[in-house]
Amino acid sequence: MHLRAVAFGTSSNIRYYRWCRLLFDPREYPGIFVSILVRNNVHTAGTGRTAMVFSHGFGCDQNMWRHVWPAFQDQFRIILFDHVGAGRSDLKAYDSRKYSHLEGYADDVVEIGNELRLRDAVFVGHSVSAMVGLLASIRAPSMFRSLVMVGPSPRYIDDDGYLGGFKQQQIDELLDLLSDNHMGWSTTMAPVIMGNPDRPELGQELTNSFCRTDPSIAKEFARVTFYSDNRADLTRVTIPSLILQCSEDLIAPVAVGEYMHRQMPNSKLVILKATGHCPNLSAPEEVISAMRAFVSN
Amino acid sequence: MRQKRLFQRCAPLSQTDHIEEDLEDLYENAPCGYLSLRPDGRIVKANQTFCGWTGYPPGELIGSRLHELLNVAGRIFYETHFAPLLRMQGFFNEVALDFVKKDGERFPALVNAAERTDAAGKPLFIRLTVFNATDRRRYERELLNARDELKVLAGELEQRVAEECAQRLRSDAALTSQREEAQLREQFIAVLGHDLRNPIASIMAGTRLLQKSNIDDKAGTIILSIEKSVVRMANLVENLLDFARGRLGGGITLVLSFQPLEPTLQQVVDELQSAHPESIIETQFALTKSVQADPARIGQLFSNLLGNALTHGTAAEPVTVFAKTEDQFELTVCNAGDQISAATRERLFQPFSRGDARPGKRGLGLGLYIASEIAKAHGGIIDVSSTRELTCFTFKMPLQH
Numbered sequence: 288m289h290l291r292a293v294a295f296g297t298s299s300n301i302r303y304y305r306w307c308r309l310l311f312d313p314r315e316y317p318g319i320f321v322s323i324l325v326r327n328n329v330h331t332a333g334t335g336r337t338a339m340v341f342s343h344g345f346g347c348d349q350n351m352w353r354h355v356w357p358a359f360q361d362q363f364r365i366i367l368f369d370h371v372g373a374g375r376s377d378l379k380a381y382d383s384r385k386y387s388h389l390e391g392y393a394d395d396v397v398e399i400g401n402e403l404r405l406r407d408a409v410f411v412g413h414s415v416s417a418m419v420g421l422l423a424s425i426r427a428p429s430m431f432r433s434l435v436m437v438g439p440s441p442r443y444i445d446d447d448g449y450l451g452g453f454k455q456q457q458i459d460e461l462l463d464l465l466s467d468n469h470m471g472w473s474t475t476m477a478p479v480i481m482g483n484p485d486r487p488e489l490g491q492e493l494t495n496s497f498c499r500t501d502p503s504i505a506k507e508f509a510r511v512t513f514y515s516d517n518r519a520d521l522t523r524v525t526i527p528s529l530i531l532q533c534s535e536d537l538i539a540p541v542a543v544g545e546y547m548h549r550q551m552p553n554s555k556l557v558i559l560k561a562t563g564h565c566p567n568l569s570a571p572e573e574v575i576s577a578m579r580a581f582v583s584n
Numbered sequence: 585m586r587q588k589r590l591f592q593r594c595a596p597l598s599q600t601d602h603i604e605e606d607l608e609d610l611y612e613n614a615p616c617g618y619l620s621l622r623p624d625g626r627i628v629k630a631n632q633t634f635c636g637w638t639g640y641p642p643g644e645l646i647g648s649r650l651h652e653l654l655n656v657a658g659r660i661f662y663e664t665h666f667a668p669l670l671r672m673q674g675f676f677n678e679v680a681l682d683f684v685k686k687d688g689e690r691f692p693a694l695v696n697a698a699e700r701t702d703a704a705g706k707p708l709f710i711r712l713t714v715f716n717a718t719d720r721r722r723y724e725r726e727l728l729n730a731r732d733e734l735k736v737l738a739g740e741l742e743q744r745v746a747e748e749c750a751q752r753l754r755s756d757a758a759l760t761s762q763r764e765e766a767q768l769r770e771q772f773i774a775v776l777g778h779d780l781r782n783p784i785a786s787i788m789a790g791t792r793l794l795q796k797s798n799i800d801d802k803a804g805t806i807i808l809s810i811e812k813s814v815v816r817m818a819n820l821v822e823n824l825l826d827f828a829r830g831r832l833g834g835g836i837t838l839v840l841s842f843q844p845l846e847p848t849l850q851q852v853v854d855e856l857q858s859a860h861p862e863s864i865i866e867t868q869f870a871l872t873k874s875v876q877a878d879p880a881r882i883g884q885l886f887s888n889l890l891g892n893a894l895t896h897g898t899a900a901e902p903v904t905v906f907a908k909t910e911d912q913f914e915l916t917v918c919n920a921g922d923q924i925s926a927a928t929r930e931r932l933f934q935p936f937s938r939g940d941a942r943p944g945k946r947g948l949g950l951g952l953y954i955a956s957e958i959a960k961a962h963g964g965i966i967d968v969s970s971t972r973e974l975t976c977f978t979f980k981m982p983l984q985h
Contacts, residue, residue, distance in 0.1 A: 346664030350672055414664070453656065461657035498669040537651060537659050562624045564663040568671040569623070
């Protein structure tokens with residue numbers, strides 16, 4: 288159950304890369320070989336023919352899926368990655384302009400998908416990443432055959448007749464707080480991520496690192512997340528979608544899950560018993576069984 | 585071993601010092617707040633310290649969720665960062681949280697948390713230790729403000745340096761182009777001066793030849809005035825050349841020798857006398873010692889001084905020349921005429937300064953400049969004294985360098 292980094296390991300697609308390198312000079316195509324996978328810290332595991340892409344939300348990194356993905360590795364090729372700016376992604380690749388829209392993150396998903404030649408894969412997105420996957424599936428229609436959205440929200444701020452759960456002023460406050468840097472950790476603790484999550488003896492360096500982000504990037508990610516409005520995109524999704532809604536979630540209330548279900552023609556809504564915003568961590572079994580039921584159909 | 589010693593030291597020293605630690609009291613009144621939560625975030629226990637800090641009566645907190653003690657922004661951050669972190673690594677340390685007190689005020693705190701799990705890894709409850717961080721937060725804010733201020737200052741400084749540099753570059757460029765222009769001008773003068781010498785020499789030779797042939801008085805007068813003009817012109821051209829050369833970095837070059845100077849001086853007097861037959865030149869030469877000098881340059885210097893005296897002096901009065909060698913070589917040229925004002929005297933030796941010369945008697949203003957440069961090259965100086973009656977220029981130089 289060890290994950291191997293594509294850039295260093297010997298998983299199946301590294302052979303594909305070596306083969307590609309024989310045909311094309313990588314120096315002539317900078318940014319095509321390896322670097323996308325390094326940029327997004329892509330890890331692969333599993334043996335299945337169909338791929339399952341796990342995408343983390345605002346706050347932490349791909350470790351969010353640690354209790355979920357192993358359940359699918361026998362049937363699926365597992366693909367995990369960090370969004371640029373989070374986890375062990377290449378912070379040098381962070382571009383404020385590109386990532387000022389969720390489309391920037393969706394482009395990355397499509398790039399990773401193209402890189403790994405994904406077709407008819409399952410996209411599993413948590414929180415804001417559910418919307419990222421939704422945008423990616425619209426952009427590259429044959430790449431994903433279905434979407435699993437954990438705690439999604441197309442808009443966090445209340446609007447005329449729409450209940451998102453937050454007032455504009457509250458989100459402004461969050462952004463102020465983030466810019467104050469009083470929330471969370473000090474700047475000097477910005478991500479220096481060493482070691483291996485599977486080896487807790489290296490834990491000292493890892494303390495807090497899963498959810499530690501550069502404060503300025505965290506603020507921009509929060510801004511693009513909480514000011515986003517993708518309600519109009521919901522109806523454009525035609526592939527089967529599973530909405531996993533927690534019964535008590537501060538960030539994505541049940542009303543939001545129901546709204547999404549109404550708007551998305553080919554969607555299924557499952558209200559989990561789990562509370563909080565991260566059922567993938569607090570109630571992985573429930574998430575796994577709901578996903579299983581969905582993907583086996 | 586070390587552990588054992590530690591325990592020994594901690595053991596009561598005597599029966600009378602023994603104070604039983606009240607663990608119940610330690611929990612309730614510890615110098616930090618304690619909170620115990622169920623996995624879903626509901627508070628099951630809170631100590632008095634925490635209740636005191638936040639202003640809630642002890643019973644009121646039980647059953648409410650931790651979220652309710654945070655503001656909206658704090659809740660979002662807790663849900664997206666700290667709650668998952670706690671699940672992933674089983675603890676978190678030194679997390680900054682702002683609690684909302686019962687009266688609505690903020691209570692800044694630092695929080696450590698640990699998760700207690702059963703044998704299967706299922707969370708049973710969460711323990712939180714809360715430290716009052718009011719002052720620390722204030723200090724952090726001051727640090728942040730200072731950093732921001734510093735950033736602004738650094739930005740201003742950077743801008744100023746950039747502006748300063750740009751201006752410097754601009755003025756440097758201007759200076760360079762000015763310098764280039766000056767160099768070009770002086771080169772032009774040098775070439776011009778050089779090309780003017782040859783025709784002057786042939787005119788001079790022509791007038792000398794004519795003087796020797798049989799000519800009538802009228803022609804003699806004309807030839808004399810031609811000669812006068814040519815001498816003056818030759819002088820001007822020489823000065824111009826020297827000036828240009830001096831400015832071009834060559835300086836005044838000397839060919840030093842101990843040749844007697846009197847013939848040179850006499851020749852200058854003769855030349856100028858023939859050009860100014862109406863003027864009276866009185867000379868007194870007492871050159872007993874030999875002088876190390878460049879005779880041609882001394883002649884040029886003298887010619888400039890005498891020429892000036894003849895031009896600017898009162899025509900009816902004689903121009904007097906004294907030359908002597910005592911402890912130094914002294915050459916004085918005096919003429920009667922208008923007094924030179926003190927202000928004029930100051931800039932008399934600067935190039936292109938033409939004194940208070942009357943129109944029509946103007947030269948280039950290089951004569952005295954060249955003369956003083958020649959004097960300097962010989963280690964000497966030219967002094968000027970001017971009264972209403974008499975104006976004297978005195979050149980002094982050591983007999984030997």
